[in-house]
Amino acid sequence: MYKAVILDLDGTVYVGTQLTPGAKEGIEELRRLGFKIMFLTNNSMVSRRMIIRKLDEMGIEAKVDEVLNSGAATAIYLKNRMRNVKVFVVGEIGLVEELLIHGHEIVSDYRQAEAVVVGGDRYLTYNKLLDAHRAIIKGALFVATNRDHALMEEDGPVPGAGAVVAYLETSTGVKPIVIGKPERYIADLALQLLNVTPDEAVMVGDNIATDLELAKKAGMRGILIRTGLGKNKAPESITSVNNLLELPRILLNKQ
Known part of the structure; x- marks a missing residue:
C-alpha cells in the first residue's frame, strides 16, 4: 500500500511562477486521502525556506520537513x-x-x-x-x-x-x-525523512532521465506527469498522468 508521494517541483507542480493545471487541487486531494507528501527538487539555487514561500504564494501549504532539494x-x-x-x-x-x-x-x-x-x-x-x-x-x-x-x-x-x-x-x-536526482543518496534521504520503504512511495515527475530513473534506482514506482519536460513523447510502458489532479485516482486503483 502506498503511503507517500514524492513530487518533483520544476515542471511538475509549477513552471516558473505558474502552477501546472490541477496541481493545487491534486495535492489537496492527496493530503485528504492521507498520503504523506515530499516535494523533491534538484534546484539548488533556492533554499527550502524559499521553496516553501513560493508554494505558499501559489496557495500550496508545505512544512520544512516536506521539502528536500539538492x-x-x-x-x-x-x-x-x-x-x-x-x-x-x-x-x-x-x-x-x-x-x-x-x-x-x-x-x-x-x-x-x-x-x-x-x-x-x-x-x-x-x-x-x-x-x-x-x-x-x-x-x-x-x-x-x-x-x-x-x-x-x-x-x-x-x-x-x-x-x-x-x-x-x-x-x-x-x-x-x-547528490541530486537520479542518484540514490537523495532518494534514500527522502525515504528516510518520510519514514517509508521504497515500495510504500511513488515518485512523480516530468523528467524521465531524473525523476523516473531515480524511482527505478531506489525501487519505487515512478509516474510521469505530462507537463514541463513530460510533454515530450514517452514510451507506452511508462505510467503517465496529464496533471496532478489525475494522480489520486491512479494511486487508489493500484493500492
Whole structure:
C-alpha cells in the first residue's frame, strides 16, 4: 500500500511562477486521502525556506520537513561525511543558506576550501570557475548538487547545474560526487525523512532521465506527469498522468 508521494517541483507542480493545471487541487486531494507528501527538487539555487514561500504564494501549504532539494541534501551529506566543512561555493544564495544552516563555513579563498560545492549559478564568472578549478586540483572534495543540463522556465529551458559541473569535470579531470536526482543518496534521504520503504512511495515527475530513473534506482514506482519536460513523447510502458489532479485516482486503483 502506498503511503507517500514524492513530487518533483520544476515542471511538475509549477513552471516558473505558474502552477501546472490541477496541481493545487491534486495535492489537496492527496493530503485528504492521507498520503504523506515530499516535494523533491534538484534546484539548488533556492533554499527550502524559499521553496516553501513560493508554494505558499501559489496557495500550496508545505512544512520544512516536506521539502528536500539538492542543496539541503548536499549540506546533509557533507555534515555526515566531514562534520563542519569549509566550502567554496559555485552557486546562488539558496545553496549558501542551506550550507550555513547545517553548520558549514563558506570561504572565498579557494586555498582554504575543504570542499567545492557546485550548483546552478546565474551569476557565474570565469574567476569563480577558476578558483573552483584550483581548489579541486589542490585536493578539495568536488561535490555536485546535481547534473541537470537545464531547468524549465516559463520561456523554456535554461542552463542548469550540470552545465557548470561538466565544465569543472572537464578542466580538472576529477569526477564529482553527485547528490541530486537520479542518484540514490537523495532518494534514500527522502525515504528516510518520510519514514517509508521504497515500495510504500511513488515518485512523480516530468523528467524521465531524473525523476523516473531515480524511482527505478531506489525501487519505487515512478509516474510521469505530462507537463514541463513530460510533454515530450514517452514510451507506452511508462505510467503517465496529464496533471496532478489525475494522480489520486491512479494511486487508489493500484493500492
